Amino acid sequence: MIQLHNVTVKFKGGIVALRDASFTVNKGEFVFIVGPTGSGKSTVLKLINRELLPTSGKVIVNGINVATLRPSQVPFLRRSIGFVFQDFLLLQDKTVWENVAFALKVIGAMRSEIRDAVCSALQLVGLIEKWDAYPRQLSGGEQQKVCIARAIVNNPLILLADEPTGNLDPDSSLEIASLLERVNQRGTTVVVATHDKYIVDFLKKRVIELRNGTVVRDEPEGVYRGALSLH
Amino acid sequence: MPFRFIEHCLSEAFTSMRRHWLMSMAATVSAAISVAIFGLLVLIVLYIRSAVIHESEKVNHMRVYLHNSVTEQQARELQRRIQRWVLVKSVRFVHKDEGLKEMEAAMGDNISLRNLAGGNPLPHRLDVVAVNFEDAVECAKRLERLPGVESVICMADVVRQLSRIFGLVRLCGLTLVIITALATLTLIANAIRLTIYARREAIRIMQLVGATIWFIRAPLLLEGLVYGLIGGAFASLMVYGAHTSLLRLVETNKILLTLFHVAVPNWHFFASLTVVGLIFGLLGSLSAVNQLVRYLS
Numbered sequence: 276m277i278q279l280h281n282v283t284v285k286f287k288g289g290i291v292a293l294r295d296a297s298f299t300v301n302k303g304e305f306v307f308i309v310g311p312t313g314s315g316k317s318t319v320l321k322l323i324n325r326e327l328l329p330t331s332g333k334v335i336v337n338g339i340n341v342a343t344l345r346p347s348q349v350p351f352l353r354r355s356i357g358f359v360f361q362d363f364l365l366l367q368d369k370t371v372w373e374n375v376a377f378a379l380k381v382i383g384a385m386r387s388e389i390r391d392a393v394c395s396a397l398q399l400v401g402l403i404e405k406w407d408a409y410p411r412q413l414s415g416g417e418q419q420k421v422c423i424a425r426a427i428v429n430n431p432l433i434l435l436a437d438e439p440t441g442n443l444d445p446d447s448s449l450e451i452a453s454l455l456e457r458v459n460q461r462g463t464t465v466v467v468a469t470h471d472k473y474i475v476d477f478l479k480k481r482v483i484e485l486r487n488g489t490v491v492r493d494e495p496e497g498v499y500r501g502a503l504s505l506h
Numbered sequence: 507m508p509f510r511f512i513e514h515c516l517s518e519a520f521t522s523m524r525r526h527w528l529m530s531m532a533a534t535v536s537a538a539i540s541v542a543i544f545g546l547l548v549l550i551v552l553y554i555r556s557a558v559i560h561e562s563e564k565v566n567h568m569r570v571y572l573h574n575s576v577t578e579q580q581a582r583e584l585q586r587r588i589q590r591w592v593l594v595k596s597v598r599f600v601h602k603d604e605g606l607k608e609m610e611a612a613m614g615d616n617i618s619l620r621n622l623a624g625g626n627p628l629p630h631r632l633d634v635v636a637v638n639f640e641d642a643v644e645c646a647k648r649l650e651r652l653p654g655v656e657s658v659i660c661m662a663d664v665v666r667q668l669s670r671i672f673g674l675v676r677l678c679g680l681t682l683v684i685i686t687a688l689a690t691l692t693l694i695a696n697a698i699r700l701t702i703y704a705r706r707e708a709i710r711i712m713q714l715v716g717a718t719i720w721f722i723r724a725p726l727l728l729e730g731l732v733y734g735l736i737g738g739a740f741a742s743l744m745v746y747g748a749h750t751s752l753l754r755l756v757e758t759n760k761i762l763l764t765l766f767h768v769a770v771p772n773w774h775f776f777a778s779l780t781v782v783g784l785i786f787g788l789l790g791s792l793s794a795v796n797q798l799v800r801y802l803s
Contacts, residue, residue, distance in 0.1 A: 354716035381717035
């Protein structure tokens with residue numbers, strides 16, 4: 276589903292965000308990418324989502340080399356990828372329903388299609404009762420659930436989450452982790468960039484650890500300990 | 507899809523205009539002012555040009571006096587030669603006797619020039635009319651160089667002066683139009699930039715969920731078009747009002763009336779000002795949106 280072959284990303288000023296990184300994420304897998312701040316976790320997600328292009332190496336997503344995609348084709352790649360943000364990025368002037376529906380509306384989905392998909396996404400995240408609430412009326416955990424609902428409403432093949440529990444308390448974090456696992460159980464490949472020890476240890480999924488842009492650990496049922504030892 | 511696309515564009519554009527009503531108003535008012543200035547300048551140029559052309563009907567006439575030694579046959583030969591010039595509209599041969607009669611008529615009945623010693627002192631004459639007043643100066647120069655031509659009398663200075671004034675008005679008008687157009691484009695572009703800034707989160711979400719670039723930029727372009735359209739419509743009303751009031755004002759003044767009756771613009775002119783506003787809006791929003799597109803790609 277996702278393959279990184281000897282990927283290096285260099286920014287202006289000579290900063291190396293990723294150094295010769297290689298790994299494969301299979302269809303339906305759940306992967307944590309861990310590491311301290313600045314280790315290259317977000318860079319990996321941006322490469323998969325084609326927000327960044329590798330300086331060298333190849334990034335293959337769903338059989339497509341993202342570097343060779345024309346700008347006009349990028350939106351179509353992104354329709355197969357859901358994205359969850361640390362800061363939720365919800366539109367404050369739209370209700371829960373409208374926020375989730377927005378993701379389908381802007382890709383030109385039919386009204387009936389939007390209604391069914393939003394309903395089922397909100398049911399999955401357990402927020403159907405609060406469909407008409409505004410983001411400011413929700414707790415942090417609930418806002419993140421809305422963000423997840425928006426990311427999965429299009430039934431993406433891949434779900435990318437960048438520090439999804441960064442702004443949440445431990446209880447809410449575990450709730451979000453469980454939700455991500457449920458999404459994964461539906462067949463969606465989930466890649467979570469995090470430095471949240473609790474959710475990594477709680478789910479015991481595959482862990483890829485980055486350190487200064489280099490892959491230093493790749494364990495099938497890992498825990499966070501490796502990343503902790505770096506501090 | 508096209509219906510949903512249009513619905514999306516309209517809803518996003520008008521929501522944004524409602525939220526940033528102050529900036530929207532500034533952009534619209536500035537578009538209206540610039541287009542109005544543009545319209546007024548075009549009107550002024552039109553009127554001056556018409557007046558100049560009207561007056562040029564008098565100043566593109568030239569009188570070519572021939573040497574006394576030039577015979578009637580030679581003069582008629584010269585007439586045929588000049589008639590072939592592209593710059594020349596018509597040439598009339600005036601026999602020296604006819605010239606004398608004209609002079610007597612001009613000087614009044616009580617003066618007779620027939621009893622002058624030595625007979626009629628006037629030479630034969632050619633009355634030349636240039637195609638347009640701008641060519642009259644060049645034409646006069648060429649006529650002066652012809653053999654047998656004693657002198658050429660034309661209102662060259664008046665022609666030159668008119669040409670210069672007309673050129674100056676055109677240049678000043680063009681400069682003002684360019685300056686106001688640039689100011690309008692900047693204001694409209696800034697209004698759109700503000701919208702982009704205010705909607706940065708929505709744009710980021712649209713970008714990440716796979717909205718095409720047209721889905722993102724079309725509402726922004728539409729917003730600019732609306733500013734331009736409303737501004738242009740207001741401007742055409744303003745110019746129409748100013749023009750009508752001015753016409754009423756000069757109705758009583760005969761001298762001014764001769765200038766103003768020349769070229770009254772029709773409704774196409776005022777409608778085209780709305781189109782000018784629309785173009786301003788489109789260009790202003792395009793400049794802002796293209797920056798966003800470069801950033802998104």
